[in-house]
Amino acid sequence: MERALKRMILGNQAIAYGALAAGVDVVTGYPGTPSSEVIPEIIRYAAQNNPAPYAEWSVNEKVAVEIAAAAAWSGKRAMATMKMSGCNVAADSILSIAYSGTRGGLVFYIADDPGAEAGMPEQDTRVFAQWAGLPVLETESPQQAYDVCSFAFDLSERTELPVIVRSVTSVAHEMELVEADFLYAPLKRDPVFDRDIERFTKAGSAICTQQHRNLLRRLEKAEEIIHGQNINRWLKNDSSLSVVSAGNVNPFVSECLSSTDGISVLYLQATYPIDRRALDEVFSCSARILVLEELEPVVERMVRSEASLHGWKGEIFGKLDARLPRVGKYTQGVIRKGLYLLASGGDGIDADVETYPAHAEESAEDIPAVKHPITFCAGCPHRGTYLALNRALKKNKLDRGETIVTGDIGCTILGMNPPFDSCWTEVSMGSSIGFAQGFMRAGMEKPVIATIGDSTFFHAGVQPLINAVQHRSDILLIILDNGWTSMTGFQVNPGTVETLQPPGQTRVDIVQVVRSLGVDVVETMHPFSQDQAADIMDRLLMMKGVRVIISQEECALVRMRREPRNIHYAIDSDTCTFCKACMRETVCPALVPVFDEDSGSEAGGKKNKGVMTIDPDLCTGCGLCATCCRFRAIHPAREEVHV
Amino acid sequence: MFKFKSLYLCGLGGQGVLTFAKIIGNTAVKTGYRVRVFNAKGMAQRGGRVSSEIRMTSDPACTYGSRIGEGGADVLICLEIGEAINALPYLREGGTAVLLDYASVSAQNILKNEPYPTLSQVESAFAARTDCIRTVLHPRRPYNIYTLGFFGSVIDGMPDLLPGIDSSSLKAALKSTLKRSLEQNLDVFQKGMESGGVRAVLT
Numbered sequence: 001m002e003r004a005l006k007r008m009i010l011g012n013q014a015i016a017y018g019a020l021a022a023g024v025d026v027v028t029g030y031p032g033t034p035s036s037e038v039i040p041e042i043i044r045y046a047a048q049n050n051p052a053p054y055a056e057w058s059v060n061e062k063v064a065v066e067i068a069a070a071a072a073w074s075g076k077r078a079m080a081t082m083k084m085s086g087c088n089v090a091a092d093s094i095l096s097i098a099y100s101g102t103r104g105g106l107v108f109y110i111a112d113d114p115g116a117e118a119g120m121p122e123q124d125t126r127v128f129a130q131w132a133g134l135p136v137l138e139t140e141s142p143q144q145a146y147d148v149c150s151f152a153f154d155l156s157e158r159t160e161l162p163v164i165v166r167s168v169t170s171v172a173h174e175m176e177l178v179e180a181d182f183l184y185a186p187l188k189r190d191p192v193f194d195r196d197i198e199r200f201t202k203a204g205s206a207i208c209t210q211q212h213r214n215l216l217r218r219l220e221k222a223e224e225i226i227h228g229q230n231i232n233r234w235l236k237n238d239s240s241l242s243v244v245s246a247g248n249v250n251p252f253v254s255e256c257l258s259s260t261d262g263i264s265v266l267y268l269q270a271t272y273p274i275d276r277r278a279l280d281e282v283f284s285c286s287a288r289i290l291v292l293e294e295l296e297p298v299v300e301r302m303v304r305s306e307a308s309l310h311g312w313k314g315e316i317f318g319k320l321d322a323r324l325p326r327v328g329k330y331t332q333g334v335i336r337k338g339l340y341l342l343a344s345g346g347d348g349i350d351a352d353v354e355t356y357p358a359h360a361e362e363s364a365e366d367i368p369a370v371k372h373p374i375t376f377c378a379g380c381p382h383r384g385t386y387l388a389l390n391r392a393l394k395k396n397k398l399d400r401g402e403t404i405v406t407g408d409i410g411c412t413i414l415g416m417n418p419p420f421d422s423c424w425t426e427v428s429m430g431s432s433i434g435f436a437q438g439f440m441r442a443g444m445e446k447p448v449i450a451t452i453g454d455s456t457f458f459h460a461g462v463q464p465l466i467n468a469v470q471h472r473s474d475i476l477l478i479i480l481d482n483g484w485t486s487m488t489g490f491q492v493n494p495g496t497v498e499t500l501q502p503p504g505q506t507r508v509d510i511v512q513v514v515r516s517l518g519v520d521v522v523e524t525m526h527p528f529s530q531d532q533a534a535d536i537m538d539r540l541l542m543m544k545g546v547r548v549i550i551s552q553e554e555c556a557l558v559r560m561r562r563e564p565r566n567i568h569y570a571i572d573s574d575t576c577t578f579c580k581a582c583m584r585e586t587v588c589p590a591l592v593p594v595f596d597e598d599s600g601s602e603a604g605g606k607k608n609k610g611v612m613t614i615d616p617d618l619c620t621g622c623g624l625c626a627t628c629c630r631f632r633a634i635h636p637a638r639e640e641v642h643v
Numbered sequence: 644m645f646k647f648k649s650l651y652l653c654g655l656g657g658q659g660v661l662t663f664a665k666i667i668g669n670t671a672v673k674t675g676y677r678v679r680v681f682n683a684k685g686m687a688q689r690g691g692r693v694s695s696e697i698r699m700t701s702d703p704a705c706t707y708g709s710r711i712g713e714g715g716a717d718v719l720i721c722l723e724i725g726e727a728i729n730a731l732p733y734l735r736e737g738g739t740a741v742l743l744d745y746a747s748v749s750a751q752n753i754l755k756n757e758p759y760p761t762l763s764q765v766e767s768a769f770a771a772r773t774d775c776i777r778t779v780l781h782p783r784r785p786y787n788i789y790t791l792g793f794f795g796s797v798i799d800g801m802p803d804l805l806p807g808i809d810s811s812s813l814k815a816a817l818k819s820t821l822k823r824s825l826e827q828n829l830d831v832f833q834k835g836m837e838s839g840g841v842r843a844v845l846t
Contacts, residue, residue: 174709175680252708331712367760370725375693587750589690
């Protein structure tokens with residue numbers, strides 16, 4: 001039954017609805033900011049509706065892409081979602097899948113992060129798409145994301161190519177009222193996969209070069225469809241100045257243009273393959289062209305090469321002439337600067353440039369920026385693990401400044417921050433285990449330690465551990481197992497306890513996995529039992545061979561949401577000497593110092609008089625602060641807390 | 644009719660910045676405006692910065708971006724004074740600033756005895772950009788709802804700030820948006836409205 005969709009939803013939720021509207025059958029993915037809100041929306045839909053697509057959080061992006069591709073090769077419609085870094089993990093399969101193409105609609109939803117607002121590189125998926133030879137449709141707003149995602153399946157089937165729908169943080173995490181006549185009507189195709197080794201294997205030069213030719217032919221067809229359906233919008237005006245803008249930059253350009261300046265604009269929604277006939281129109285009526293796109297000069301390079309092929313003699317402004325930035329997101333300031341350059345010809349000689357005043361330089365404020373360093377949440381089990389590690393190092397007279405701890409992606413990397421100062425490196429999913437082996441092979445005398453979270457271990461940590469076992473590497477691996485993929489929003493992973501797995505799924509036990517690999521020593525510990533934890537670490541620290549400690553305690557935020565705690569800690573103000581050792585060793589957000597009125601001046605005087613308190617609303621009762629207090633001033637306060 | 648109005652909200656994880664934004668967004672939708680709400684929340688759970696950018700227009704034909712560039716916010720609402728300093732570049736000259744007198748000083752800052760901006764320092768920094776500063780003194784929890792109530796009283800007194808939106812439409816959106824502890828929140832909203840924040844006194 002057709003229903004009106006009319007809700008304030010995120011760009012990512014709109015992608016989910018766009019896929020549902022296209023009748024998607026299978027949706028897979030691995031969490032990664034800013035892409036993580038698509039699959040939960042599909043899962044929510046599936047829980048309440050019948051028929052509904054199959055959706056899963058896969059173990060990593062490569063597996064997600066493979067599941068989606070095989071479903072699509074069987075004639076179904078499928079989508080895999082990931083952040084740009086995940087695309088690298090899946091790259092090996094994506095490039096090969098591109099050669100084979102697809103039968104059912106296959107969409108890869110990949111979210112980039114210009115400005116690195118969530119951390120990790122400012123990688124531009126459009127560059128990857130050109131490398132792989134896959135069409136890219138861009139998002140501008142949640143409403144448009146809904147429409148474009150739906151169209152992507154159609155384009156994929158008509159070209160027999162997987163299609164990338166590319167988003168950026170500014171759209172993925174933006175809410176808008178999305179309106180559509182929404183209907184989930186799967187196509188009810190029988191799954192059919194015909195054995196066709198010339199298409200679906202890579203055995204031999206003849207097969208591969210033919211597949212490459214097919215891929216290029218399909219791209220030509222994609223360009224034809226993109227042109228024929230006016231996917232890009234050409235707004236012709238009367239001056240000889242033109243803008244070519246791309247994706248989420250489009251609405252910013254509309255906003256900054258004045259209605260009286262006569263500038264023409266080609267708004268691209270499909271950035272690859274580029275619509276060359278649309279570019280011809282731009283060349284035919286322009287003396288100057290400004291290209292506005294975030295990150296890499298992908299469109300600009302294509303515009304410049306087309307201009308050169310056509311012998312077009314005008315001037316092009318963009319990033320390659322070093323006029324506009326390749327770093328960070330584009331908002332009104334950069335757009336206005338670009339329009340100013342276009343109008344003035346780069347030197348301010350002619351044209352009405354007053355419409356685009358140069359962006360006001362930031363006035364020098366006399367107060368420096370304020371930092372709120374991110375740390376472990378109150379009650380986070382990782383705090384206990386790093387605390388125990390540092391206690392074991394101290395006991396073995398190992399200086400933290402000399403003992404390499406390789407870190408990994410996710411919440412566990414917060415061990416890099418004070419007061420733990422543990423992690424030295426963060427590279428990519430699972431890399432801590434490979435890097436630890438490399439430091440050991442370089443001949444480091446001190447023990448080398450790797451830390452990794454449970455989801456990251458399943459994602460890409462198992463193979464490097466196998467490598468360590470085979471080569472008898474001397475490393476201590478600490479798996480901080482909190483049962484959830486927490487950093488990206490508490491998604492389920494293979495290690496999540498059985499009862500909290502979605503219906504029909506089971507749990508994979510990390511301890512069993514590690515033992516089965518033939519690791520020399522495997523121990524489990526509880527991070528809140530500090531004596532036991534530090535003992536185990538102490539015992540394994542100086543041993544040879546592959547040692548693995550699995551630190552097990554559920555993510556406090558997930559646990560507290562499910563079952564409110566019935567214990568918290570409190571500080572006896574008479575016993576507290578305000579030495580701040582608890583705060584210094586744990587930096588727990590629940591510890592709140594209350595300063596005496598006469599304790600130091602407002603602006604940075606020595607504030608040594610007062611008392612430490614614990615915010616009962618934040619305290620989860622882990623008790624780690626109590627292990628830091630030599631005056632025994634911190635005790636459990638057993639009282640029912642009503643939330 | 645107005646082309647668009649931009650509000651920048653900021654604070655720290657756990658303060659309810661996103662709920663605040665949702666209520667304003669829902670109010671604007673109810674009022675008949677087109678609205679884009681961007682949430683920056685990557686580190687929200689870990690005590691990190693949270694901000695929300697709300698842009699609305701009464702012109703259905705107007706196309707505009709989801710983000711507020713520096714100097715683009717007509718209204719800047721800050722639930723923490725340190726983050727207010729960080730957000731100041733977003734306020735346009737002569738825009739309206741709503742500040743909450745609440746400081747969350749990090750443990751590392753305390754342990755190193757580093758200075759933290761005071762309310763009066765923050766107000767002076769803002770005064771270089773605007774003379775329209777409203778400060779909420781002695782806030783109650785939840786800070787987001789208290790400040791929302793206060794903001795309601797601000798827009799009641801400045802009807803051109805967000806045309807068509809007033810304290811009663813905010814209150815109606817609060818009722819339809821919040822599912823839990825509604826009575827309590829309505830009470831805090833009312834107290835925020837009646838708190839009568841001060842205009843910064845500058846010397």
